[in-house]
Structure formats: structure tokens, C-alpha cells
Amino acid sequence: xxxxxxxxxxxxxxxxxxxxxxxxxxxxxxxxxxxxxxxxxxxxxxxxxxxxxxxxxxxxxxxxxxxxxxxxxxxxxxxxxxxxxxxxxxxxxxxxxxxxxxxxxxxxxxxxxxxxxxxxxxxxxxxxxxxxxxxxxxxxxx
Ligand code: 5GP
Ligand code: ZN
Numbered sequence: 001x002x003x004x005x006x007x008x009x010x011x012x013x014x015x016x017x018x019x020x021x022x023x024x025x026x027x028x029x030x031x032x033x034x035x036x037x038x039x040x041x042x043x044x045x046x047x048x049x050x051x052x053x054x055x056x057x058x059x060x061x062x063x064x065x066x067x068x069x070x071x072x073x074x075x076x077x078x079x080x081x082x083x084x085x086x087x088x089x090x091x092x093x094x095x096x097x098x099x100x101x102x103x104x105x106x107x108x109x110x111x112x113x114x115x116x117x118x119x120x121x122x123x124x125x126x127x128x129x130x131x132x133x134x135x136x137x138x139x140x141x142x
Contacts, residue, residue, distance in 0.1 A: 005049035005100070007100045008098055008100075009043075009045050009098055009102065010100060012029070012031065012045075013029055013045070013047055019031040020032040022042055023044075023070075023071065025063070025067075026047070027047055027064075028044055028045065028046055028047060028060070028063050028064055029044075029045055029047060030042055030043065030045075030067055030068075030071055030105075033104065036106075037104075037106050037115055038106060038107050038108065038109065038112060039079070039107075040075050040079045040081070040107045041104065041106045042071055042075070042104075042105045043103065043104060044067050044068045044071060044102065044103045044105065045064075045103075046060045046063075046064055046101055048060060050100070050101050051099045051101070052090055053088060053101050054090075056101055064101070064103055065103070068086055068103045071105050072084045072086065072105050075105060079107050081107035081108060081109060082109050082110050083107075083108040083109075084106055084108055085104065085115065086104070086105060086106075087104040087106060088101070088102070088103050088104070089104075
């Protein structure tokens with residue numbers, strides 16, 4: 001983690017690159033995504049440069065979600081959206097292109113295009129489901 005970074009979102013925070021700002025406070029900045037899934041698609045980012053949500057301090061994580069929630073409510077009301085997606089791509093194979101934590105707030109409409117692949121996996125039995133949960137729980141305290 002460092003406070004100064006050359007990534008595109010850090011440049012936006014420092015006003016070295018333009019953006020259409022929606023909200024700013026001491027911890028986060030929100031602005032319109034330049035290539036939206038739907039018009040009004042916005043991004044909420046922490047002012048500290050972190051690649052992953054997992055290293056972001058808890059107060060920033062909390063503010064990120066609180067602001068995204070308010071922004072989602074305002075987006076619903078102002079754009080008459082039917083729903084929204086809150087999306088965080090964490091890591092390149094999860095689709096993260098900009099290596100600076102960001103929450104997408106995507107307005108959704110009854111007749112719009114799907115943005116997720118609906119293919120899902122299945123646990124082979126209850127034991128495999130329990131083993132998977134045990135592995136995750138073991139690491140929760142670390
Ligand atoms: P990711 O795939 O990393 O989760 O999403 C990155 C998002 O950032 C994309 O939706 C992309 O359109 C947006 N983005 C990338 N560069 C810029 C930029 O310079 N300005 C703005 N406003 N959005 C950007
Ligand atoms: Zn950055």
C-alpha cells in the first residue's frame with residue numbers, strides 16, 4: 001500500500017485526469033464510469049491506493065459501502081431504474097482491470113442486457129459443502 005501511486009484512479013483523485021464527480025469526502029470519491037453498462041453506472045473508490053479490498057482499512061471499507069448504498073438509492077430515484085448491481089471485481093481473473101479497489105454501482109432496467117454468465121457449479125454432496133465452509137472459517141480469524 002502507498003498513498004501516492006501512478007494508477008489511473010489515483011490520477012483522477014489528484015485531478016491529474018478528468019472525471020465526472022458525483023461525491024467526495026475524506027475517504028472516498030465517486031464518479032461516473034467512462035464506459036457504462038447502463039447510463040448512470042458509477043464507481044466508488046477509496047482515496048488510498050489498494051489493489052485489493054482485503055488490505056483496505058475497515059473504516060474505508062465501511063465508507064465505500066455506505067457511499068455506494070446512498071449512490072445506488074439516488075441512482076434509482078433519479079434515473080427511474082428498476083434495480084441495481086453493486087459489483088466489486090477483485091483480481092484480474094475476476095475481471096479487475098484497474099488495480100485500485102472500486103465498487104461499481106450499476107443501474108438496471110427490466111428489459112436490459114444480462115451482465116453475468118448464469119452458469120453455476122454444484123457441491124457433489126453435503127460433506128463437500130461442509131469441508132469448503134470449514135476451510136474458509138479456519139482462515140477467518142487471521
Ligand atoms: P474493472 O473491470 O477493473 O472492475 O472496472 C474498471 C472500470 O473503470 C471499467 O468499467 C472502466 O470503464 C472504468 N474506467 C477505466 N478507466 C477509466 C477512466 O479513466 N475514467 C473513468 N471514469 N472510468 C474508467
Ligand atoms: Zn490507485
